[in-house]
Amino acid sequence: MSAFEVIPLPLQLFTLKDGVVASDSGQEAVNNYAADFQGLRHFGLKVGECLDLGAPWMGTLQEEDFTLNFAYFDAGTDAKDPGAGALIGERSPMFELLTRASSLEA
Amino acid sequence: MAAYITPSLRSALERLKHAGSVNGLLLCWRRQILINLLPYEEFRAERLLQALHDARAHFGSGGDRDVNTFWFGYEGVFVLAMFQGECLLITLHTHASEVDFLRRAGLTFLDDTQLLVQALLQPSPDDEISRGDTQPLGNLDMSGLPPQSSGPTKIIPRQGRAEIGSIH
Numbered sequence: 014m015s016a017f018e019v020i021p022l023p024l025q026l027f028t029l030k031d032g033v034v035a036s037d038s039g040q041e042a043v044n045n046y047a048a049d050f051q052g053l054r055h056f057g058l059k060v061g062e063c064l065d066l067g068a069p070w071m072g073t074l075q076e077e078d079f080t081l082n083f084a085y086f087d088a089g090t091d092a093k094d095p096g097a098g099a100l101i102g103e104r105s106p107m108f109e110l111l112t113r114a115s116s117l118e119a
Numbered sequence: 120m121a122a123y124i125t126p127s128l129r130s131a132l133e134r135l136k137h138a139g140s141v142n143g144l145l146l147c148w149r150r151q152i153l154i155n156l157l158p159y160e161e162f163r164a165e166r167l168l169q170a171l172h173d174a175r176a177h178f179g180s181g182g183d184r185d186v187n188t189f190w191f192g193y194e195g196v197f198v199l200a201m202f203q204g205e206c207l208l209i210t211l212h213t214h215a216s217e218v219d220f221l222r223r224a225g226l227t228f229l230d231d232t233q234l235l236v237q238a239l240l241q242p243s244p245d246d247e248i249s250r251g252d253t254q255p256l257g258n259l260d261m262s263g264l265p266p267q268s269s270g271p272t273k274i275i276p277r278q279g280r281a282e283i284g285s286i287h
Contacts, residue, residue: 049178056174057191060198063166064159071192074178076185088194106219107190 021078022102026117029083029096049074050083050098073107080105086118128235129154135228139221142196143211148236157211167209171200190218203229206236 025038027046034047057069068090073082080103085096097117099110128146132154136144143157147168155164171189178186189200192215199210199221208225212218 052174052177053189056170056177056189059170059173060167060189060191061193063163063170064198065163066193066196066198069191069193071190073188073190074186075188075190077187084192107188107222108216108218111215 022100024099024101024113026114027083027098027100028117029085029094029098032093034098046081046098046100049081049100053081053083054092071111073111075104075107078103080107080110082107082110082114084111084114086115128232128239131228131232131235132156135224138224139217140213141210141221142213143209145207145209147207147209148240149205153236153239157209167198168207171207171209175202188222199225201225201229204233 025036025042025046027034027036027038027043027050029050034043034050036043036046053072053074054069057072061067061069070088070090071082071084073080075081079100081098081100083096083098085091085094087095089096095118097114099114101110132144132146133156135141136156143159144154145152145157145164145167146154150168150172152161152164152168155161157164157167159167174189175186178184187202189198191198195213197212197215197218199212199218201208201210201222203226206229208229210221210225212221
């Protein structure tokens, strides 16, 4: 491996409860995820508003080498509803990552 | 903008609409709508387009991020948005499990229709000239004769043909 090769982010899981993000991955990871989660949820609300669909129960964003999502459990959509999220440093199949985050409900 | 559409681009998008559980598509270039096949009014499609561009700009504002796909789930429907080059394709679908298939199909569509989109955005000047010079068939006074396009058409008079026939 060359000295400049960036190691892709491993799969990290987060829980959402009462509007608070928590994870075993450390405070920096939680802060970064929380910023993306808030932005993603905000624009999910905007998109829902445009089409009169209400608030999103899940959202995913994907870059060339990064995928992040969130999903509320039990059809919840409120900011304080329980849910989970995940991120990984690769272009992961979105449905697979959604299944992974949703499995945290169990 | 949406009124003048080449049939092949629209038909390609119509074919994509029959893939999986798709129930609406919106094809955009920059912040303009090219084809709206969403079950919504134009103004809602416009707002959707702007919201998704704003979302992309938000995440890219730091300069080092390029979000090319958004996927949101709502009560009974999902919204999948794919950016490629200057185009944006938005798909409404109902089955979550089809999202990765629809993303690949959408990106293939955007790849395959680059020339059609280009032709739509920049119609060839030759096409405009030839369209202007074309005379409608109904305006031609042919006087019972076939039209002479580039040069005189050689017509054998009936009398001549009769004489040729009488050689035998």
